[in-house]
Amino acid sequence: MAGVAGGNDFQWCFSQVKGAIDEDVAEADIISTVEFNYSGELLATGDKGGRVVIFQHEQESKNRPHLRGEYNVYSTFQSHEPEFDYLKSLEIEEKINKIRWLPQQNAAHFLLSTNDKTIKLWKISERDKRAEGYNLKDEDGRLRDPFRITSLRVCLAVPQTCLILSMTLCDNFSKIDCCTFQVPVLMPMDLMVEASPRRIFANAHTYHINSISVNSDHETYLSADDLRINLWHLEITDRSFNIVDIKPANMEELTEVITAAECHPHQCNVFVYSSSKGTIRLCDMRAAALCDRHSKFFEEPEDPSSRSFFSEIISSISDVKFSHSGRYMMTRDYLSVKVWDLNMENRPVETYQVHEYLRSKLCSLYENDCIFDKFECCWNGSDSAIMTGSYNNFFRMFDRNTRRDITLEASRESSKPRATLKPRKVSTGGKRKKDEISVDSLDFNKKILHTAWHPKDNVIAVAATNNLYIFQDKIN
Amino acid sequence: MLGRGVKRKWSCLEELEAEVVAEATITEEKEQSGKDGQEDEAGLLIDPSKSVMSHLQQRQRVLGLCLEKLQRYQAGMELSLRRSVLLINTLRQIQEEIRSDGVGTCTSDSRLSISAVHADDSCLLRDDFREDVPVTCPGCAEGDGESLSLSPPLSPEFPSQEAIDFPDQQKSLPAAAISTFSDAVNAMGYLSDLALDDIFEDIDTSMYETSDLPSAWATGSLWPVSVSLWPDEDVKLRSSSHSSTGSLQSCLVDLNDLDHIMEILVKS
Numbered sequence: 163m164a165g166v167a168g169g170n171d172f173q174w175c176f177s178q179v180k181g182a183i184d185e186d187v188a189e190a191d192i193i194s195t196v197e198f199n200y201s202g203e204l205l206a207t208g209d210k211g212g213r214v215v216i217f218q219h220e221q222e223s224k225n226r227p228h229l230r231g232e233y234n235v236y237s238t239f240q241s242h243e244p245e246f247d248y249l250k251s252l253e254i255e256e257k258i259n260k261i262r263w264l265p266q267q268n269a270a271h272f273l274l275s276t277n278d279k280t281i282k283l284w285k286i287s288e289r290d291k292r293a294e295g296y297n298l299k300d301e302d303g304r305l306r307d308p309f310r311i312t313s314l315r316v317c318l319a320v321p322q323t324c325l326i327l328s329m330t331l332c333d334n335f336s337k338i339d340c341c342t343f344q345v346p347v348l349m350p351m352d353l354m355v356e357a358s359p360r361r362i363f364a365n366a367h368t369y370h371i372n373s374i375s376v377n378s379d380h381e382t383y384l385s386a387d388d389l390r391i392n393l394w395h396l397e398i399t400d401r402s403f404n405i406v407d408i409k410p411a412n413m414e415e416l417t418e419v420i421t422a423a424e425c426h427p428h429q430c431n432v433f434v435y436s437s438s439k440g441t442i443r444l445c446d447m448r449a450a451a452l453c454d455r456h457s458k459f460f461e462e463p464e465d466p467s468s469r470s471f472f473s474e475i476i477s478s479i480s481d482v483k484f485s486h487s488g489r490y491m492m493t494r495d496y497l498s499v500k501v502w503d504l505n506m507e508n509r510p511v512e513t514y515q516v517h518e519y520l521r522s523k524l525c526s527l528y529e530n531d532c533i534f535d536k537f538e539c540c541w542n543g544s545d546s547a548i549m550t551g552s553y554n555n556f557f558r559m560f561d562r563n564t565r566r567d568i569t570l571e572a573s574r575e576s577s578k579p580r581a582t583l584k585p586r587k588v589s590t591g592g593k594r595k596k597d598e599i600s601v602d603s604l605d606f607n608k609k610i611l612h613t614a615w616h617p618k619d620n621v622i623a624v625a626a627t628n629n630l631y632i633f634q635d636k637i638n
Numbered sequence: 639m640l641g642r643g644v645k646r647k648w649s650c651l652e653e654l655e656a657e658v659v660a661e662a663t664i665t666e667e668k669e670q671s672g673k674d675g676q677e678d679e680a681g682l683l684i685d686p687s688k689s690v691m692s693h694l695q696q697r698q699r700v701l702g703l704c705l706e707k708l709q710r711y712q713a714g715m716e717l718s719l720r721r722s723v724l725l726i727n728t729l730r731q732i733q734e735e736i737r738s739d740g741v742g743t744c745t746s747d748s749r750l751s752i753s754a755v756h757a758d759d760s761c762l763l764r765d766d767f768r769e770d771v772p773v774t775c776p777g778c779a780e781g782d783g784e785s786l787s788l789s790p791p792l793s794p795e796f797p798s799q800e801a802i803d804f805p806d807q808q809k810s811l812p813a814a815a816i817s818t819f820s821d822a823v824n825a826m827g828y829l830s831d832l833a834l835d836d837i838f839e840d841i842d843t844s845m846y847e848t849s850d851l852p853s854a855w856a857t858g859s860l861w862p863v864s865v866s867l868w869p870d871e872d873v874k875l876r877s878s879s880h881s882s883t884g885s886l887q888s889c890l891v892d893l894n895d896l897d898h899i900m901e902i903l904v905k906s
Contacts, residue, residue: 525699
């Protein structure tokens, strides 16, 4: 795949935006997770109100083949409800922290969605046919006497009727009823998409769940909270294996928490988890039942010249993602994205600065709590490019081959159909060029924390507060 | 810009903080531009005392923000464990720096850093604060400090109940301080899986609403706690006889430090 910047490479243009346009954003509508399924046909979003909305990619129309199809709402359901923990007098938020799709095995789609405490397996299935002709009613619509239904009688008078001989005996068999028994027929109906919870994995996490990840064996998955990681079987809800536990005996000695975890895409025994101190541990489940001892430990030595009060906070890793190949992994801390080779633990192979101009503003960002924002990151399908979000509704893409990067904005202003997105730039020096935006003008309330890249095509989904933007490349 | 080495009176604090807020960007950029403010990259010498001052300003601002954010937890706003841990680590880092900077010295800057934390910690200016505070505070004597983590609004009242039982007010002060801090540390989830909470469920703490507490317990008491946070070998030795639930070792205040701080505050 070619690069992400302009020129001969792809040009990103606006495709769609979902969500209300109101200035007043309801807290419940804030999107909290975005995820494409394995084929890219479905795109799921979760919000703070505990709802999941799934969009489906419509096939391209034959009239306009140059347009990729659009994503339209496929299913909406309430995944989680707010709960109350009576023991601790705490509300358990219904906010969906993560959605992960299962690989499709039959006509139905399955996904895992989780809030702080409970993971649910949802089945999304289509129904476009309805059975009609149940023998429950007479021809004139009256409900039949059940007695007459269950005792089948051979009706010889009406040979066209489909006859089913029943072995049920009936006392009143002496009466010969012209009870015609018909086999129900399937009739087409309007497509109905149903979502039903198939499994509920509850009561396994004392702390807040931050990650779930489906294993490559498609039978197990892991869930991680601040201090523990559990391994589940998708069929078994009443127990899970605890595979990582970093809770100290004395809680006052706690200095580090788990921030994200992911299973290796191909090796079902390998997973990684990141910490608030900027370290990543790779564990092998074959080594021991409890993977407290890591197999590999990834940490970049700190640059002593840039040490400040905020060094630890900005080193806290907010997301970790394996590449599709499984050879690399990517971590996101507050100011940068780092690509690590799994075979090299002492430093990343690539580091990309997302918004280095914020380094001098760390104290203010600490004051308004923005320094604690958790940005996610994602790979494209071929692992040649990576994407992550920033403030002011900006998001950044980095081409690993050409080393070029681009900053784009998800805004209503640049939302004309198929309009090419103009690259944005933040001015860091004294002189501000035209079309540049100064650091002090950035809107820190408009943050892009969640982005997703289609597994095969150059289509991206960007969540900007309560709106979901879909951009695609311009096919010439 | 602030002058160098000038003693700050109490009333100047708010001006100081306002100035610090306004000049945060400038001081931060100065911080970043030089190693300990001695030189910037262009080779120009920055006045060492000015840069030290700006470093101190930032440190004290960050310290204040840290405690303020942790205190928000007491007000009922739940902090995530990740955030609590990051805040507490930052707090520890600053405290270590303060300690290594000014052990035994009573400079105006250290006074600033101490007094900048709480404006109304008048209760700390008690003359009767004595050095011979018993080693075991009521919270530890109970053998279960974690029981204080019942819920944010209730927790400060638990040690206050202890204060009623023990007439010695000085003992209850560190206990209250430690307990409120421990709750920030515990952040509602740390020790939730301990069954020992059940023992204290039936304690009626409805009388001891936060608003009734002296301001020191709600706000000012955190300072002595932050002093005691360091892993102090003496403290650990003394507390080794306590129950194994890891109860408040840190509530055994480093008495010499507290006494020293008291002297500073009383003198100012």
